[in-house]
Amino acid sequence: MSDAMSVHPEVVTTHDVHHDEHHVHHHKETFITKYVFSQDHKTIGKQFLITGIIWAIIGGLFSVLFRLQLGYPDQHFQILETVFGKWAEGGQIKPEFYYALVTMHGTVLVFFVLTAGLSGTFANILIPLQLGARDMASPFLNMLSYWFFFLASVIMLSSLFISTGPAASGWTVYPPLSALGQASEGSKLGMDMWLVSMAMFIVSSLLGGLNYISTILNMRTKGMSMTRMPLTIWAMFFTAVLGVLSFPVLLSGAILLLFDRNLGTSFYLSDIVVNGQILPNEGGSAILFQHLFWFLGHPEVYIILLPAMGMVSEILSVNSRKPIFGYMAMLGSLFAICILAFLVWAHHMFVTGLNPLLGSIFVLLTLLIAVPSAIKVFNWLTTLWRGNIRFTPATLFAIGFVSLFISGGLTGIFLGNSTIDIHLHDTMFVVAHFHIVMGVASFFGMLAGVYHWFPKMFGRYLNSTLGYIHFWVTIIGAYLIFWPMHYQGLAGMPRRYLDKSSWVSFTQFGELDKMITVVSIIVFAVQLMFVFNFFYSIFKGRKVTTQNPWGANTLEWTTPIRPGHGNWEGEIPEVHRWPYDYGKDGREFIPQTEPIGENESKH
Amino acid sequence: MSTQATVHQTKWWSGGKSPFNLEYGKLMMWYFLMSDAFTFGAFLISYGSIRFSQNYWPNPNVVFDSAPGIHGGAPLFFVSIMTFILIVSSVTMVLAVHEGHKGNRQGVIKWLAWTIVGGLAFLSCQAWEWHHLITGEHAVLVNGQVELWGQNMSHNPWGPVVEGVTYHGHHVTTPGPVAFGGYFFGITGFHGFHVFSGVIINIIMLVMAQKGVFDRRGHYLMIEKAGLYWHFVDLVWVFVFLCFYLI
Ligand code: HEM
Ligand SMILES: [Cu+2]
Numbered sequence: 001m002s003d004a005m006s007v008h009p010e011v012v013t014t015h016d017v018h019h020d021e022h023h024v025h026h027h028k029e030t031f032i033t034k035y036v037f038s039q040d041h042k043t044i045g046k047q048f049l050i051t052g053i054i055w056a057i058i059g060g061l062f063s064v065l066f067r068l069q070l071g072y073p074d075q076h077f078q079i080l081e082t083v084f085g086k087w088a089e090g091g092q093i094k095p096e097f098y099y100a101l102v103t104m105h106g107t108v109l110v111f112f113v114l115t116a117g118l119s120g121t122f123a124n125i126l127i128p129l130q131l132g133a134r135d136m137a138s139p140f141l142n143m144l145s146y147w148f149f150f151l152a153s154v155i156m157l158s159s160l161f162i163s164t165g166p167a168a169s170g171w172t173v174y175p176p177l178s179a180l181g182q183a184s185e186g187s188k189l190g191m192d193m194w195l196v197s198m199a200m201f202i203v204s205s206l207l208g209g210l211n212y213i214s215t216i217l218n219m220r221t222k223g224m225s226m227t228r229m230p231l232t233i234w235a236m237f238f239t240a241v242l243g244v245l246s247f248p249v250l251l252s253g254a255i256l257l258l259f260d261r262n263l264g265t266s267f268y269l270s271d272i273v274v275n276g277q278i279l280p281n282e283g284g285s286a287i288l289f290q291h292l293f294w295f296l297g298h299p300e301v302y303i304i305l306l307p308a309m310g311m312v313s314e315i316l317s318v319n320s321r322k323p324i325f326g327y328m329a330m331l332g333s334l335f336a337i338c339i340l341a342f343l344v345w346a347h348h349m350f351v352t353g354l355n356p357l358l359g360s361i362f363v364l365l366t367l368l369i370a371v372p373s374a375i376k377v378f379n380w381l382t383t384l385w386r387g388n389i390r391f392t393p394a395t396l397f398a399i400g401f402v403s404l405f406i407s408g409g410l411t412g413i414f415l416g417n418s419t420i421d422i423h424l425h426d427t428m429f430v431v432a433h434f435h436i437v438m439g440v441a442s443f444f445g446m447l448a449g450v451y452h453w454f455p456k457m458f459g460r461y462l463n464s465t466l467g468y469i470h471f472w473v474t475i476i477g478a479y480l481i482f483w484p485m486h487y488q489g490l491a492g493m494p495r496r497y498l499d500k501s502s503w504v505s506f507t508q509f510g511e512l513d514k515m516i517t518v519v520s521i522i523v524f525a526v527q528l529m530f531v532f533n534f535f536y537s538i539f540k541g542r543k544v545t546t547q548n549p550w551g552a553n554t555l556e557w558t559t560p561i562r563p564g565h566g567n568w569e570g571e572i573p574e575v576h577r578w579p580y581d582y583g584k585d586g587r588e589f590i591p592q593t594e595p596i597g598e599n600e601s602k603h
Numbered sequence: 604m605s606t607q608a609t610v611h612q613t614k615w616w617s618g619g620k621s622p623f624n625l626e627y628g629k630l631m632m633w634y635f636l637m638s639d640a641f642t643f644g645a646f647l648i649s650y651g652s653i654r655f656s657q658n659y660w661p662n663p664n665v666v667f668d669s670a671p672g673i674h675g676g677a678p679l680f681f682v683s684i685m686t687f688i689l690i691v692s693s694v695t696m697v698l699a700v701h702e703g704h705k706g707n708r709q710g711v712i713k714w715l716a717w718t719i720v721g722g723l724a725f726l727s728c729q730a731w732e733w734h735h736l737i738t739g740e741h742a743v744l745v746n747g748q749v750e751l752w753g754q755n756m757s758h759n760p761w762g763p764v765v766e767g768v769t770y771h772g773h774h775v776t777t778p779g780p781v782a783f784g785g786y787f788f789g790i791t792g793f794h795g796f797h798v799f800s801g802v803i804i805n806i807i808m809l810v811m812a813q814k815g816v817f818d819r820r821g822h823y824l825m826i827e828k829a830g831l832y833w834h835f836v837d838l839v840w841v842f843v844f845l846c847f848y849l850i
Contacts, residue, residue: 132618137627206638214630222619244638252645256789264757265785267649280757283657283782288649295645575618 037147039139040565044146045124046457049450051153052117053531058157059108064524066101066498069093071517073499087165098498099168100186104160106171107194109439111201112156114304116149118446119205119243122307123212123236125457129556130230132221132573134566137214141207148204152197159193167194170496172297175268175289179260182274192261195254202247202254209247212240221555223575228592230554230579231330235310238338239303246299246342253292260284287352294345301438302341306334308445309376312398314579315452316380318552319395320387321588323580326379333372340369350418351425359418366416373409377402388583392550393467397448400475401441407479408437411486426496429489432482440478450534455549459562460541466533470526477523484512553579553591632828636835639797643839646793647846650786657780661761663848666754669735682848685728686840689798692721693837700830703823708812711826715809718833722802729795733788742770744777752778759783787847794843797836804829 038044065084068077069092076091087097124142128135136142159166168186169178173194181188216237220229256267260281268289269281317324324330346354346362354362380402389395411433415421424430447470454462489495493506500506548557555575559567573593581590585601616622623630654660663679670681695717702710740751741760749770752760759779768775808829817823 210631210634213634214627218621218627218630220618224618225616244634245641248638248642249645252642256649259785259789266781267785283653283780285653285656288652292645292649
């Protein structure tokens, strides 16, 4: 009996060992080990964040530039030629290059910004800090995770500068277009680089994900049972599981695509004629790629969304000075979403000739996601309800997230019905749907996180006035940009077309498109203002003077204002309660480290 | 005693220790293997979906009927040997891990070395099999002409037999499904790559064991993790064997 109960010596969390290391490190740490090849989770998190910001500027700039052309199809813009050279000769974007631009915009924002930049940043910074761990389970693999991401970034960035240009078959890189170099410039070297870059990216996400999972399971401090973890951590946990189980399928799909491109196989190709030339490939299936892609692709959208959900839960509870409403329901919904995310991928393929019976099963499963989503929305709203809300920029962005999630979730229900989707598929309606629910909403979650945890990251505050301007312009702008796209889509306007002037029926949208373009320029400018605020505040922002500036319960606020490698100076604190004791027994907040009092009421 | 034990048991998840009584590296390895299982799963399901969408698929008993020195007539003989080698190497790995539990360095080194030999033998067999398939010549009727084809990524000589036609005493076939080669080389190659990396890992373990690294650490956990990986690679082979050679 006692044998079975015995704990492996190396299994007990090795806090103290780490702690000693920290002291040793302190003396011989150089610039390189401290800021470049750092193994400190906080530094790695910041590296992910700053790389993500740089990518966001690049990806966002692309969208502004092609929006210019979409809004003013017959005008010539000198700036386009200045930036893109021969791809925008005479100041007008060439149609093939427009496709390359939307591909890069999508790839960069979905994977490099909202996956690596979001999970990479906050999983790294928050998991050890909120769990009470000195660092990740394996700081070394964690560092490798960043550097694989960096490598992926370098390859993707270089593909922008080769003479045939970057990949140009959409962020979903469907074959046959993506498989055949003779079909378009963007399917030449740029596509190979896209695939190799994504392979590196998958390695990075795997290394990160494995670390997050084993840290959360193994490295919790004493008393931090699973149900005492903040919802941020639960969200990161499910995100990591989704990533670990879905990215490998994309890897398989990408490898087969690389073979089709370079080794003459026919996994995805059959009966194809390009420019009058009959290709020998036969027996493959382009639809197969779509299955492999969306088996990752759908979980991927939740990989992007869940961390935002977790942070929003935390921020709303802290700033409305109320416990999160329905902790267990939140947890259950996260779990349900995680399971369902694996079972709905074919809703992206309703018009591929999917068997209608199968289609109806996917409709059912897809619409089921609305249930946990609605539970979460209800809980956020009830958390805010009659709260003593402090409207910090973080709170505003969190509320903005809830608003956007509702709007975008509702349009998801349209799309989830296969009969309606036949009309809406590949129109601007889909673009509107996923930008609101995934793109902008997750961005809001991420920004909320940055405003909220900036004091922990850099020991200074972001400027709030700029924060308020940032929030109001962005939320109004986002709705002005994406709401009208629903109408365009309902009217049948296709997505991914540069010039729609050959359809007379779409001329009615001409002025609308101009408005969208103008607003996106403004919104982009305001994001640059945020970037300025970010970098300025790192060096010159108002200093944090108290350990726990937001009066929050979670463990990260028990560390020194600028924690060193190892996070806590002395012992790691023990946890005695869940993280959401706000406004309880007449006290504003009770940190997790405080033992349960004798006459304390239950929550 | 018993009450104490139950108190203990309820606290596995309450923080401060690993709920599974596992060191983090092993936990990572398990999750990695799950992830990798999805990679292989995706390959094999793709293979299945394409294979069963074809009207005709080559008979493995005809395709894989040779071995070094045996030209045909020995269906699945060679691949059975390969499979046997790999399974034996799993057994030797178990023994290495077992010796590791006992802290017996010499035992670990001995069994690890045999595992490496097994892995290398398997890879050599695979190299021979690939070479045989690619360079073998088979008479195929293409546009009314007989051509000599090997099995590669874009050609498949194992189509249905053309009745009543012979070429130098051998029967003549029509071209078979191209997908066969792509999936066969793709999936067995990906598996072979895993075996190869497993061999490299085992070699590193061997060197570390020899240098006494694990004795200094006081435990042979690394060998256990390498063992998990190795068993996984074997298990995957069972599925590959099933899908390509038996069905
Ligand atoms: C009730 C919830 C939701 C439902 C029923 C739903 C349904 C759908 C359907 C059916 C499509 C395919 C439309 C088409 O291509 O014809 C779609 C597209 C998409 N959805 Fe959702 N969705 C929901 C929530 C979400 C969430 C929460 C996210 C992200 C966080 C998301 C991200 C996306 C993306 C990125 C696409 C488009 C991908 C592309 O084609 O480029 N959706 N959605
Ligand atoms: Cu989806």
